[in-house]
Amino acid sequence: KQEVTQIPAALSVPEGENLVLNCSFTDSAIYNLQWFRQDPGKGLTSLLLIQSSQREQTSGRLNASLDKSSGRSTLYIAASQPGDSATYLCAVATTDSWGKLQFGAGTQVVVTP
Amino acid sequence: EPEVTQTPSHQVTQMGQEVILRCVPISNHLYFYWYRQILGQKVEFLVSFYNNEISEKSEIFDDQFSVERPDGSNFTLKIRSTKLEDSAMYFCASSPGQGMSGYTFGSGTRLTVV
Numbered sequence: 202k203q204e205v206t207q208i209p210a211a212l213s214v215p216e217g218e219n220l221v222l223n224c225s226f227t228d229s230a231i232y233n234l235q236w237f238r239q240d241p242g243k244g245l246t247s248l249l250l251i252q253s254s255q256r257e258q259t260s261g262r263l264n265a266s267l268d269k270s271s272g273r274s275t276l277y278i279a280a281s282q283p284g285d286s287a288t289y290l291c292a293v294a295t296t297d298s299w300g301k302l303q304f305g306a307g308t309q310v311v312v313t314p
Numbered sequence: 315e316p317e318v319t320q321t322p323s324h325q326v327t328q329m330g331q332e333v334i335l336r337c338v339p340i341s342n343h344l345y346f347y348w349y350r351q352i353l354g355q356k357v358e359f360l361v362s363f364y365n366n367e368i369s370e371k372s373e374i375f376d377d378q379f380s381v382e383r384p385d386g387s388n389f390t391l392k393i394r395s396t397k398l399e400d401s402a403m404y405f406c407a408s409s410p411g412q413g414m415s416g417y418t419f420g421s422g423t424r425l426t427v428v
Contacts, residue, residue: 235416244405244421245357290357299412300345300362301370306355 203228203295207305215313220278222308224291229269232299236265236276237290239307245290249276253296281312316340318420320406326426327396335391335423337406345369346389347407347417348381357405363389396427 204227214220224234233252237245249258249265251274257266262279278285288309292302319338327333339346348360362369363381380392389408393400406420 233416237419242403242424245419247416247418250416292357298370300347300364300409301359301372302349302357302417303359304357 203293203303205291205293205303205305207289207291207308209308210306211309211311213311213313214281216281216283218281218312220276220281220285220310220312222276222278222289222291222310224274224276224293224305226272226274226293226303228293228295229272230296231269232294232296234265234267234274234294235292235302236263236274237292239288239290241288248289281310283312283314286310286312316418318406318408318418320404320420320423322423323421324424324426326428329398329427330395333393333396333425335393335404335406335425337389337391337420338387339389339406339408340410340418341387343408343410343418345409345412346381346383347409348391349405349407349419350374350402351405351422352399352402360391360404393425396425398427401425401427 206225208223235250236248251258251267264277267274288307290307291305321336346363351357361371361375378394403422405422407417409417
């Protein structure tokens with residue numbers, strides 16, 4: 202069974218610092234991995250999707266890497282802003298169950314002005 | 315940008331009552347999903363749906379739950395006899411194909427069972 206872990210559980214940084222969020226998964230037979238942002242009491246906003254054949258994806262200040270062999274993905278957010286404060290979730294779909302996302306517990310990020 | 319729309323945003327119901335949560339997936343998407351998030355816990359998969367059939371369901375999705383696509387636009391989750399432990403945020407999601415383009419989630423329905 203796929204287990205997804207996110208470390209750290211919470212992170213507080215001053216504005217302007219780069220953020221590094223980690224996601225690990227136990228089953229390397231992944232179909233894809235998706236990073237989401239969740240604001241308190243709100244829905245899930247997709248940030249980046251990495252297919253199993255890809256090593257990284259970039260969108261603006263966001264960059265996500267994928268290393269299937271070590272079971273890790275890292276989300277980098279450059280030059281953080283207070284508006285980046287949210288919970289970031291990692292979700293993995295495996296090849297034998299591509300329609301079923303397994304979520305991590307998330308990393309709660311606070312960016313202080 | 316196309317959105318997945320969920321209604322209502324918040325529903326309060328008495329234990330034992332039936333509830334129907336509604337979703338309008340993105341119009342050209344073919345695969346539909348329900349997830350839930352109990353307060354303070356991980357987002358959990360409930361069910362996936364394609365071609366008017368359940369593709370996969372989790373152990374949470376027991377006989378109390380059912381899904382339906384009653385027309386060409388709506389996708390519903392019914393809980394027949396709600397329990398206190400059904401209180402959660404329920405998310406609907408859709409994808410155009412077999413997940414290759416990712417999954418788009420709605421903003422959720424917060425269900426409170428009292």
